[in-house]
Each structure stands twice: as structure tokens, then as C-alpha cells.
Amino acid sequence: MTTTYLELSQDGGGAHKFYEVTVEGLEVSVRYGRIGATGQVQRSSFATAEKARAAAAKKIGEKVRKGYAPAVAGQRAARAVTRRTVTSAPSTVRAVAPALWRFRTGSAAFGIHVDEDRIWVGNQAGDVYTLAHGGEVLARFSLPDGVKCLVADDFWIYAGCDDGKVYDLSSKLPFAAYDIAGEVDIFWLDIHEGVLNVADRSGRLTVIDHEDEHQWSRSGRGEHAWMVRADGRAVYYGDTHGVAAHAPDGTGELWHTPTDGPVLFGWQEDTAVYAGTGRRKVQRLAKSDGRIEAVYDCDAVVYSCATSPGGRFVFAGDSSSSVYCFAEDGTRLWKLGTGGGSALSMQYRDERLYLVTTDGSLVCVDASEAAITAAQQGSVPVVRDVKLAAALPTYTPATTVSAVASVASAADAPAGSIVVECVREGGRSRVRVVSEGYESSWNVQFPRAIREPGVRYVVEALHPAAGGFYRVRGEIRRLL
Numbered sequence: 001m002t003t004t005y006l007e008l009s010q011d012g013g014g015a016h017k018f019y020e021v022t023v024e025g026l027e028v029s030v031r032y033g034r035i036g037a038t039g040q041v042q043r044s045s046f047a048t049a050e051k052a053r054a055a056a057a058k059k060i061g062e063k064v065r066k067g068y069a070p071a072v073a074g075q076r077a078a079r080a081v082t083r084r085t086v087t088s089a090p091s092t093v094r095a096v097a098p099a100l101w102r103f104r105t106g107s108a109a110f111g112i113h114v115d116e117d118r119i120w121v122g123n124q125a126g127d128v129y130t131l132a133h134g135g136e137v138l139a140r141f142s143l144p145d146g147v148k149c150l151v152a153d154d155f156w157i158y159a160g161c162d163d164g165k166v167y168d169l170s171s172k173l174p175f176a177a178y179d180i181a182g183e184v185d186i187f188w189l190d191i192h193e194g195v196l197n198v199a200d201r202s203g204r205l206t207v208i209d210h211e212d213e214h215q216w217s218r219s220g221r222g223e224h225a226w227m228v229r230a231d232g233r234a235v236y237y238g239d240t241h242g243v244a245a246h247a248p249d250g251t252g253e254l255w256h257t258p259t260d261g262p263v264l265f266g267w268q269e270d271t272a273v274y275a276g277t278g279r280r281k282v283q284r285l286a287k288s289d290g291r292i293e294a295v296y297d298c299d300a301v302v303y304s305c306a307t308s309p310g311g312r313f314v315f316a317g318d319s320s321s322s323v324y325c326f327a328e329d330g331t332r333l334w335k336l337g338t339g340g341g342s343a344l345s346m347q348y349r350d351e352r353l354y355l356v357t358t359d360g361s362l363v364c365v366d367a368s369e370a371a372i373t374a375a376q377q378g379s380v381p382v383v384r385d386v387k388l389a390a391a392l393p394t395y396t397p398a399t400t401v402s403a404v405a406s407v408a409s410a411a412d413a414p415a416g417s418i419v420v421e422c423v424r425e426g427g428r429s430r431v432r433v434v435s436e437g438y439e440s441s442w443n444v445q446f447p448r449a450i451r452e453p454g455v456r457y458v459v460e461a462l463h464p465a466a467g468g469f470y471r472v473r474g475e476i477r478r479l480l
Contacts, residue, residue: 227266317343
């Protein structure tokens with residue numbers, strides 16, 4: 001057995017990656033990823049040992065030409081990951097928000113998404129839990145690193161993590177749909193029609209397509225970019241110097257508006273974006289030209305904000321463990337204590353306000369008018385603490401081909417399954433549909449960690465997406 005270990009580490013925050021090739025008999029294993037991480041593994045078998053050695057030499061040569069050099073594993077440290085530093089003081093308000101239930105995730109939580117079926121919450125320990133609207137815990141996803149944020153693109157759910165990857169959690173088998181370059185220290189992200197938009201520590205906006213290929217990037221006027229939101233018209237980005245709108249194709253900045261304080265959180269509705277700032281405000285900006293349409297004044301630094309549909313009500317969470325509700329025009333309607341730390345992210349749905357807090361709790365607040373009025377008068381329900389089920393389903397990402405179940409033929413897979421194939425095209429691995437009734441020229445968004453050229457896979461469902469590609473829905477099986 002022979003092993004060749006290479007690294008590419010550039011000064012000034014550039015690439016920080018390793019590439020390891022092992023030849024053992026007829027098999028070649030390639031392990032790659034960020035320095036300090038376990039990485040992903042791909043394995044290939046060859047007819048003879050000579051062909052295996054030749055294939056390994058070719059892979060090594062390609063990397064050396066790109067700047068990789070021999071190194072000793074473990075000597076170079078992993079690149080530091082920035083975790084958001086927050087403080088949380090007790091609320092100055094005696095009245096507490098009418099929380100119906102609370103689920104303690106065990107670590108500070110930033111990520112939240114609420115849809116018609118369930119609630120998703122992700123924490124700094126890398127755990128993502130799904131819960132029913134009544135608070136019952138349904139499942140757990142165990143990811144390799146801390147969750148920065150959770151975002152949805154139609155009914156696909158993605159988690160941006162500290163390991164630089166964005167995981168698709170839409171199926172029981174989560175996989176890394178995007179692998180962000182080593183120099184990008186993720187702060188926040190958003191996905192629109194398969195295009196990933198990343199805001200980072202240095203104040204840069206990076207845009208990556210559904211094939212996990214870099215499209216364009218642009219530096220902002222500030223740093224610490226905690227806001228990025230996207231729609232079909234623009235990408236809206238916020239940093240320490242304000243909010244800007246960029247053309248989706250990267251051709252230029254459409255507008256820039258200075259904000260009253262650094263942007264610490266962002267939200268969007270159809271016609272406006274909302275920026276929570278370090279100077280105790282939420283500012284509503286028109287998507288069309290960036291003009292400030294309304295200001296919502298809080299009493300402490302704003303960590304998060306959200307709205308009811310159409311922006312009729314605007315909610316905010318501050319650094320003093322308080323939550324606010326404003327009318328659309330900026331009139332403050334109420335302020336209440338969260339009862340469990342400062343809200344780092346929030347989302348409103350059907351008269352419920354869901355908060356994730358500095359103490360790692362997911363809190364469901366009854367935001368109906370009657371419940372809030374009663375809370376202001378000191379009458380709140382007893383909070384129900386949600387407990388984990390004894391046998392909670394837990395799902396982990398597939399990082400190797402061997403982690404994927406195999407079937408002898410497509411007939412052995414669930415009815416209606418679809419066959420796709422991994423092919424080499426222009427030096428890259430692509431996945432295309434083989435089954436009839438689909439556009440064979442479209443690529444399939446498929447986990448890179450389990451792609452193996454020449455191999456066919458069976459997937460439960462494919463859904464077309466704007467931009468001309470397919471997304472996988474359901475389990476993936478390797479076709480033997």
C-alpha cells in the first residue's frame with residue numbers, strides 16, 4: 001500500500017485544503033477536504049494493479065499542477081472558524097412572552113425554519129432537530145460541525161455549517177450539496193432556485209450555482225456580513241456599512257444604502273428587506289431602490305427580526321432577552337421578555353412566533369392578540385418543556401459511496417424510482433438522468449462525496465428547478 005498526501009494552503013486567507021491518494025492492490029482511494037477535517041472519500045477499482053497506480057499518478061499530477069505540494073498530515077492546523085460572539089442580558093421587562101412550549105437543544109442555536117409541516121432548528125453542536133407544530137420532536141440530523149443557519153428553497157432545506165459545507169436535509173440521507181471554498185468563512189447564506197449566495201466574515205458576497213461551481217464574488221464596503229437574502233431580481237447583502245442590492249448575474253451593484261449601525265440580521269418580503277442593526281433599530285428598505293421606508297426602534301442591539309406575511313407586523317429580538325412587535329408603520333405594539341435568553345433568529349407563522357435563543361432553546365410564542373394582551377397583564381400559560389423521544393430517528397450525512405445502500409436492479413427499488421448516471425464531462429463529474437421521460441441534457445444536483453464515474457444510481461424522485469437542472473428527493477441507492 002502506498003499513500004501520497006498533498007496540501008494547498010495559501011497566505012492571506014486563501015485555499016486551505018488537502019488531497020490524499022492511497023493505492024492498495026487494485027483499489028485507489030482518494031480522501032480530500034479542508035485541512036484539519038476528516039474529509040470525503042472516493043474509491044475506484046481497476047482491472048490491474050498497474051492501471052490502479054497509473055490512475056493514482058494521474059490524480060496526483062493534476063493536483064501538483066494546481067499548486068498542491070507534499071506535506072505531513074497533522075502538522076498544519078485547521079483554519080479557524082468564526083463563531084458569532086453575542087452577549088445576552090436579562091430583560092428589563094417584567095411581563096414575559098406567552099410561550100406555549102420550549103425545546104432545549106443543548107447548545108446555542110442560530111438556525112430556524114418553519115414550514116406548513118414542521119419546525120427545523122440547528123445549533124452550534126451540529127444538531128438539527130425537526131419538530132411538529134405542537135412541539136413533538138420528530139427526528140435529528142447529526143452534522144459534522146456547527147450550524148450557522150437554515151434556509152429553504154421551495155421545499156428543500158439546507159444547513160450552512162462551520163465546516164464550509166451546505167447540507168441538503170430534504171431526505172433521510174443528508175448530503176453536502178455545496179462545498180464552499182476554504183477562504184470563505186460563512187456568516188450567513190441564502191438559496192434561490194438552486195443558486196447559493198454566501199455572506200462572510202471579510203464582507204464578501206460569493207455566488208455558487210447548483211453544480212457547486214463558483215459563479216462570481218464581490219467585496220462589500222464593510223465586513224462581518226450577517227445578511228444575505230435573494231429573489232429573482234437581486235441579491236440583498238448587509239454588512240457593517242449598510243445594505244446593497246446586486247444583480248443576480250454579478251454584473252454590478254444596483255443600489256447601496258448606509259444603515260444606522262452595522263447590519264446584524266436580515267429578512268425579506270416581496271417588496272422590502274429588513275435590516276436589524278447594532279444601533280437598536282430595524283430598518284425597512286425598498287427592494288426597488290434601497291430607500292428607507294420605515295424604522296422600528298428597539299431598546300438594545302437587534303440580533304434578529306422577522307415579519308408576518310406582507311410585513312403587516314414586524315418582530316425583533318434584542319441583546320437584552322426581549323422580543324418586540326411593531327405595526328407596519330413603525331408603531332411599537334408590545335415588548336415582552338423571552339423568558340430564555342436573547343433571540344438569535346426567529347420566524348412567524350399562523351399567529352405563532354418561533355425563537356431560537358442564546359441558551360439553545362427553541363421557543364414557541366403565542367403571538368395572537370388575546371395571548372399578548374393577557375401576557376402584558378401578567379397572565380401567561382405554563383411553558384411545556386419538550387423532551388426527546390427514547391428512540392429518536394437520527395440521520396447522518398453520507399461521506400462515502402459505501403455509506404449508500406445498494407440495489408441489484410432498478411426493479412428492486414421502490415416503485416416509480418428513477419435511474420441516473422455519473423459521467424465525466426470536461427474533466428468534471430456530472431450526473432444525468434437515464435430513465436425515459438426526463439430531459440437527458442439537464443444535470444442532477446447530486447452529492448459529490450458519492451459520485452463515481454460510470455456508476456448508476458436509483459433515486460426516489462427528481463424535481464425540475466428553474467435554470468434547467470433536477471433536484472433529488474428521497475433516498476439514493478447505488479445500482480450494482
